[in-house]
Amino acid sequence: MQLRIPSAIFSLRNRVGIGWLLLCCFWLNTACVRSSGGTPLSTQPPTPSLAPASVGVTKVPAPDATARRFLEAWKNDDYLSMYRMLTTLSQDAISEEEFIQHYRGIASEVALAGVDYSILSALVSSPQSAQVSYRVTLRSALVGDITRDTLMNLSRENGEWRIQWNDTLVLPELVGENYLAMERYVPGRGNIYDREGKALAAQSDVTAIGIVPGQILPEQSEQLYSVLVSLLGIRAEDLQARLAAFPPGSDWYLPLGEVSSSEIARYYDTLASLSGVQLSPYKARYYFDGGIAPHVVGYVSTIQAEKVDEYLRKGYRRDERVGQMGLEKWGEEYLSGKRGGALYVINEQGQPVTRLAEVQAEPAQSIYTTLNKDLQIGVQRAINGFRGAIVVLERDSGRVLAMASSPTFDPNAFEPSNFNSFTLLNEIFSDPNRPYLNRASQGLYPLGSTFKIITMAAALETGQYSAESTYNCGYFFEEIAGVRLNDWTYERFLQDGKTQPSGLLTLPQGLIRSCNPFFWHIGLSLYRAGFTTAVTDMARSFGLGKPTGIEGVEEESGQIPVPASEIDATNQAIGQGNMLVTPLQAAAFVAAVGNGGTLYQPQVIEKIVSIDGTETHTFAPKVNGQLAVTPENLKVIQEAMRGVVASNRPYGTAWHRFTGLDIRVAGKTGTAESGSGKPHAWFIGYTFENRPNKPDIAVAVVVENVGEGSEYAAPIFRRVIELYFYGQPGKLYPWESTYYITSTPTPEGFETPTPEPTLPQPPSP
16 A cells, blocks of 8 residues: 655644654554455554644745736836835845836836736746746837836745846846937927918027117117017007116116017118117027917927926927917827837947837927917007907807907017026016916906896896886985995996986896996896896806816806895896806807807817828817897897997997997997906997908907996907908097007096986986
């Protein structure tokens, strides 16, 4: 008989004495021998024996589980967890910080977009050592996938598997002192154009221009200023104001702006002959005319230090410029093209060992905007000198033709190689007026009386009012116990001693005359009748209180609260209270009023075009919704808005601003209390020319802390209409001596609308 001893017994050598094992074996040999028939050789009773031993078995843990945790941590960029899984000897060879930086460096160099792996096999060669074979794929943003099979050696420490680290765990080619190096192929950045292909941003040879006032010869100053005004497109008075801020005879450098080298060539000989001017050429991304729609186009700048690794992993070079705002940021994927590269293994001597992969770069695409360059420049000039914004939309499509925020900024300031950069950036970020804020889409304002369009719509749609509803509009509103509110006519009477209250008005006339008591009455009566959210719901159907959805431009949502009390409802009805709206939202909803009720999503991207001319994206109108107003009621509102500006209805609040204009316009003034300083001036409206070759437009204008809408916003609105239809300004602003030259610090006072003869005489105040 062959004796078989379970192998597990031999694992007990550290627990059971060898003598006991010999005794056990002797007993087994003597007690278990039987005859061929299966009977014992002896009938003697067996000698008493020891009880069977309890045998414990310690299993060796599977090394592939440890390998998988290590590789999973790598996949998740969890380098700290990877380090903690290394053997003591490996940790002695490389510190935690060095290890983490090493793996981050590999990720950056390879432009690592991700890591995939699969375990192929695991071998335990002894209780203290093991080896795991695995397949690893490095997914590079530049050269694609690199797949290799490699090995991981493990050692047991304190009963756990730990990893013997070296660089072959990344790729087997990284033996000894070999390392990875990527040569990056970067295509030129795509351009940004207006809708007609006129450049707004492009790579160019540029010259920064500045002057040293103390070096200007008196006999040359007039000629120098004339050239600079022509070359830079700045106003002579602005140049003089900047010079006046410098001490007489100062040798400080005054930066003025930048022009492309091709533009400066026409004036170069003249400039070279004049003292005090300084020209500093450089090559970079250039924003024409000191920034055309800079809040929309945006700017590029160097990669911020905290984001360098992120961009390196995307395939960028460390010294590249990236989009930081507007379309430059939104369209980075298109404008930067598809990068390529060649990944090499380099030996200790710095020589290439092998090229692992190579992919060529693909050209960038260009963005064509919906903007009209000439109109945009004119609109920026139209609001220059004020804080505020203008938005111009195609009424029937949602195209943004112009978007201006004032004060503005020069996006060329963000280019470090621009000699003017440091001073210009300091001016931008130290300006309390925050020129980098896009007031058109991020500025939040109460709408003032322009909101009465929405209140009127709610009044009509609830059925509580009709076009024939009337109200006696006096100086005061006293329908809430203990509260007296003054109409604007009373405030004006206190100033001029002659302005009369508006008297008996129909609902459309109430909008034309902008009678506050009438609309306070509407808001209060709707609230008391149970229509507590009617005005709020109507405002939200007009797109207020939420983003418009415009792409490429940062925007705020604003807010349209539900009134919680009678006084809230009263304030809301005239666009005051806690409501906040952006000029972009205002332009979008007034366009919807003008086009019959379709609320379009504003869009600033006309098309995206590849280098071979293929259009990879083209503009298509996008509908955000329909106004919750019947066609019949909308027509009543449109007719009332026409009355605001029509000269044959002289009680309209803005009729005197539109005399002589042969463009058919409808609109609404607004004067919104801001909570600080003078009120904000609003004017919103649209055209209805129906010209086949000139689409109608909708415009929103807001001017901060200046006074009434008819004084400031309405003249600016008219200027925009003239620029669009005539290509040039027509009527001077009340505050201009000549176009764009201010004659007085503030515009002329309000011209009181002539009341109808039937309106009552004012009582004594």
